[in-house]
Amino acid sequence: MRLTVVSGLLVLPLAAAKSLWSDSPGNYSSIITTAFPLGNGRLGAMPIGLPGKEIVNLNVDSLWRGGPFENPAYTGGNPNVSKADALPGIREWIFQNGTGNVTALYGDFPDYGSYQVLGNLTIDLGDMGAVSNYRRSLDLESGVYLDQFKTGNVDITREAFCSFPDQVCVYRLASNRSLPAITFGLENQLSSPTPNVTCQGNSISLYGVTAPTIGMIYNARATVVVPGAKSSSNYCSPNNATVNVPKGHREVLLIFAAGTDYDASKGNAAAGFSFRGEDPYRQVLQTATSAAKKSYSALKSAHLKDFQALSGTFELSLPDPNNSSSKPTTELINSYTLPGDPFVENLLFDYGRYLFISSSRPGSLPPNLQGLWTESYSPAWSGDYHANINLQMAHWAVEQTGLGDLTEPLWRYITETWMPRGAETAELLYGASSGWVTHDEMNTFGHTAMKNDAQWANYPVSNAWLAHHAWDHFDYTQDAAWYEETGYPILAGVAEFWVSQLVADEYFHDGTLVVNPCNSPEHGPTTFGCTHYHQLLTELFTHLLTTRPKTNTLHTTLSKTLPHLSPGLIIGSWSQIQEWKLDLDTRNDTHRHLSNLYGWYPGSSISSPHATNRTVTDAIATTLYSRGNGTEDQNTGWAKVWRSACWAGLNETVNAYAELALAVQENFGPNGLSLYGGSVPFQADANFGVVGAVLEMLVRDKDLSYARLDAAQNGGVGGKVQVQEIVLGPAIPEAWGGGQVSGVRVRGGGRVSFRWDAEGVVDWCEFEGAGRGEGLEEVSFFVKGGGAIQC
Structure with a gap:
């Protein structure tokens, strides 16, 4: 190991370019914990790396059972008649008794459906005999998978990637001498009914439907290309629907394309909420054929660019x-223990970004609970969208790490799928004539109503949490055209719904407006004035009040409503942040969710206006200590990285790093995918959440909306804020000493790069400003301990 000395300090070498690698193949019985994932947003592939009969697990993001594809009368869970008449009675009971229930609003969820695996690609090279020099890897910078091994005097190399430009996955086999005979196949042994597999020319087509009658149609095509072979060569075996390439070739390519007849643009009343598009066969054929005409170098070059x-x-x-970096990733993660390993933490950070790039691209669906990748016919929780932390965590640090353009699937899905059905839900369950609402568990068919268990499903404020990410996209990009066309309508629709739901507090009679009924996500009673709800609404209303002219009707309504909104910050009897307006918190309640700390992180209603208020920050710490370290309640990875980010926001570096390291030790599999409770199922949220937790240790960048609104209300001109203060390296762990980061986006459209010394104190930075936001004239940078630094 080469050491260097800078200004008298010993500096450890920085990590090399990142890749996952192993010196042994994956395991077919444990695909999700041993295979390395590839993806282009729509298509997912997981090569296992078996030398003889290789298996590549395949996914297409829209392949779902259920919904209108199996029941034309599907309603997204909405009732046929309004249930809103039950609300006055529910509210009255809760105000009289403090708590109550919402059973009268429960819905049914027939045909909710499930995400499902597409199938397996098989590449059979026969008996390889003794294999040596085996290595497989996934380059996180290029999105290219590679495995290599030697059998006798033959070196075999297999390379794969999923290309966004060409909308295919590409698999290449090459040898220094000649390849053995190869049999290619497509299969799905889990789906019912069993799909039809045929072979024609040098292409295998898997064509299926998710139900015996109407169902969603899905099609996959694997086209084999043998460079240098005669154009008339036909390697198909129609009897067993395989492509059989004889031995003697140096190189063989496979082009994989797939699709379904799901069409998100048809998820509205005008289209009968059918979501039914065209049979995918022709488009899949065209995509595969077009890509197969290109050389491997051209396909790879376009992918890499x-x-x-x-x-x-x-x-x-x-x-x-x-x-x-010299040790297999599988070994590093399996042996990872506290106090941690900076290389592994850096690797998982890069992996989180890689997984987002691979599962969220324009034209795809947003990442689901498993991102894009499942080997199951019925994955845990249907592989759906849980919107009380999981979907949001996938988008935590996307803007800050330069991937903001990849959030398009979320905005498109909100506007095309959730808003149309959500407007119906708002009226049928809550009597709201404007705006839209969703709940916690949502499929790809616009299930926006409440399921039948309040503890899990009574979460209508999911729409406001999603609006938080729409605001962040605007705040980091300053893309006014996007905000006008997409962002503002999302936020405004959410605000219109919630304005209609606020009622005067008839329990405390304190003149405030509260949400009644409400339920802190997955925790506690159905009551009123839930802290989490009020933090979200404070944030939402503030954002809207700082971005629209005062002549706007909604602006006028919100300016009258916000001052009377019950606060989302109440310090309770044992100096905790109350989770409800009633002081119902129990000491040492180690529930996995940190719902009452949303306004601290990832939200801003506490952290921006109260970051230096010692009474508030002490209450945050008290709450975190009471909540435990995330191992006690279901031992989830996402709970730990959320705790890590919250501790980082307090500049509690030791606790922040300990929680991050604990998540890695407890919740990450040999291939780096995060595991619920430390074992299968795979749940992608912690992979994405690691990126957010690390960013919170590296940079503190306040949302200035609260200061702008305060300035406007106190005589300022246009809500003008003179200085944006950014803290660099507020909670960098000692173990990360001597590191650096480049390309951090900050609010207002700028970006900053910086490095820090062996003690974690930033000693160099460079800032590139851009469109720093309305009325902003100066950006000031500070380092750990409060000192200023010139960038």
Whole structure:
């Protein structure tokens, strides 16, 4: 290991370019914990790396059972008649008794459906005999998978990637001598009814439907290309629907394309909420055929140009004190223990960005609970969208790490799928004539109503949490055209709904407006004035009040409503942040959710106006200590990284790092995918959440909306804020000493790069300003301990 000395300080070498690698194949019985994932947003592939009969697990993001594809009368869970008449009685009971229930609003969820695996690609090279020099890897900067091994005097190399420009996955086999005979196949042994597999020319087509009658149609095509072979060569075996390439070739390519007849643009009343598009066969054939005409080098070049333009927008470089880059990733993660390993933490940070690039692209669906990748016919929780932390965590640090353009699937899905059905739900369940609402569990068919268990499903404020991410996209990009066309309508629709739901507090009679009924996500009673709700609404109303002219009708309504909104920050009897307006918190309640700390992180209603208020920050710490370290309640990875981010916001570096390290130790599988409770199922949220937790240690960048609104209300001109204060390295762990980061986006449209010394104190920075926001004239940078630094 090479050491350097800078200004008298010993500096450890920084980690090299990142990749996952192993010196042994994956395991077919444990695909989700051993295979390395590839994706282009729509298509997902997981090569296992078996030398003989290789298996590549395949996914297409829209392949769902259920919904209108199996029941034309599907309503998204909405009742046929209004249930809103039950609300006055529910509210009256809760105000009289403090708590109550919402059973009268429960819905049914027939045909809710499930995400499902597409199938497996098989590549059979026969008996390889003794294999040596085996290695497989996934380059996180290029999105290219590679495995290599030697059998006798033959070296075999297999390479794969999923291309966004060409909308295919590409698999290449090559040898220094000649390849053995290869049999290619497509299969799905889990789906019912079993799909039809045929072979024609050099292409295998898998064509299926998710139900015996109407169902969603899905089609996959694997086209085999043998460079140098005669154009008339036909390697199909129609009897067993395989492509059989004889031995003797040096190179063989496979082009994979897939699709379904799901069409998100048909998820509205005008289209009968059918979501039914065209049979995918023709488009899949055209896509595969077009790509198969291109050379491998052309396909790979286009992929690399596209992928590296995204992965290269941001770089985190932490030290590698243990020379971990020379060890297999599988070994590093399996043996990872406290106090941690900076190389592994850097690797998982890069992996989180990689997984987002691979599962969220324009034209795709947003990442689901498993991102894009499942080997199951019925994955846990249907592989759906849980919107009380999981979907949001996927988008935590996307803007800050230069991937804001990849949030398009979320905005499109909100506007095309959730808003149309959500407007119906708002009226049928809550009597709201404007705006839209969703709940916690949502499928790809616009299920926006409440399921039948209040503890899990009574979460209508999911719409406001999604609006938080729409605001962040605007605040980081300053894209006024996007905000006008997409962002503002999302926020405004949410606000219109919630304005209609606020009622005067008839329990405390304190003149405030509260939400009644409400339920803190997955925790506690149905009551009124839930802290989490009020933090979200304070944030939402503030954002809207700082971005529209006063002549706007909604602006006028919100300006009258916000001052009377019950606060989302109440300090309770044992100095905790209350989770409800009633002081119902129990000491040492180690529930996995931190709903009452949303306004601290990832929200801003506490952290922006009260970051230096010692009474508030002490209450945050008290709440975190009471909530435990995230192992006690279901031992989830996402709970730990949320705790890590909250501790980082308090500049509690030791606790922040300990929680991050604990998540890695407890919740990450050999291939780096995060595991619920430390074992299957895979749940992608913690992979994405690691990125947010690390960013909170690296940079503190306040949302200035509260200061702007305060300035406007106190005589300022146009809500003008003179200085944007950014703290660099507020909670960098000692183990990360001597690291650096480049390309961090900050609110207002700028970006900053910086490095820090062996003690974690930033000693160099460079800032590139851009469109710093309305009325903003100066950006000031500070470092750990409060000192200023010139960038």
